[in-house]
Amino acid sequence: MDKITIIDQDYSILFSRGLIANSLLKTGLSFLEAHKIADDIKNNLRKMNISEISSQEMDNKIYKILVDTQGAQYAENFLVFKQILELEQPVIILISGTTGIGKSTIALTLAHRLDFRSMIGTDSIREIMRKILSNDLIPELHQSSYEAGKFSKHYRSSRFNSTIIGYSEQVKIVTVGVEALIKRALYEGTNMIIEGVHLSPEFLSNDILEHPNIVFVMLNLSNEVLHKNRFSIRAYNVSMRRPVNKYYDNFEQIRIIQDYLKEQAKIVGVPIVENIKRDDTVKKLTEIVTNRIKKIVKAHNKNLII
DSSP states (O other): OOOOEEEOSSOEEEOOHHHHHHHHHTTTOOHHHHHHHHHHHHHHHHHTTOOEEEHHHHHHHHHHHHHHHTOHHHHHHHHHHHHHHHHTOOOEEEEEOOTTSSHHHHHHHHHHHHTOOEEEEHHHHHHHHHHHSOTTTOGGGGSOTTTGGGGOTTTTTOSSOHHHHHHHHHHHHHHHHHHHHHHHHHHHTOOEEEEOTTOOTTTSOHHHHTOTTEEEEEEEOOOHHHHHHHHHHHHHHSOOSSOHHHHHHTHHHHHHHHHHHHHHHHHHTOOEEEOSSHHHHHHHHHHHHHHHHHHHHHHHHHHHHO
16 A cells, blocks of 8 residues: 545545645654654554545644654644634734844745745845835935945934934835735735845834734844854855945944844834754744744634633
């Protein structure tokens, strides 16, 4: 017996260790742990000569093996993600932080772990806004976030930090596109990750900041040497149009934006996660997202009782 079919009320699919493992990654298990459990389940089904199993029986089997091998917490996480799918409640994750801190890498890894199919960076939204608003009209929009202050209309007249002034002018415009995208995703019920330096708590509306289905996190890297090294790693691994020296030359401005974002995050209670090791950061973000999903499910169940 080679093939095992999982039967649901509306469809049937062939058992896939990859699909089972992917569903287990959401619980917080490592890649190796998830694939080992998927292998164990398949071997167990073959040993019992089972060629067909209902989706409910499969879920029960996964739940039991998680309780026995990993603990009740992982089993509970598995059920919570099943429930949120059944409720068709979207989850939007916002990942902010300054340039070069690792937002894109974390967002991609988290999207794979949570099986989120939609992800966009705020740089892409900025590019769209540039096509609409000319350089003459809003010069700050047509520069890098850390260089926008040098082109601000208020560069010489303001008593405030020019880097933050230029950055803020750019963020105001990009936020319009960001909020439109978030509202559309909520309306359509689409899970999504948005990452970018333009996600500033100061400029996002309270409706966004307080929405139960939106998870906002701020990445930080306290060690300046590690931060600088990441630009070199990025330049080595990716074909970059922009010379790495440009980041080094503007490193002070990049760090100023990071300090500003941290300050704003603390004011509104956005979690700040130190991004030193990718796996540790993704695990922490998975915990934050899972806890939020538990609250959504709990609120839904409470409303049903009422």
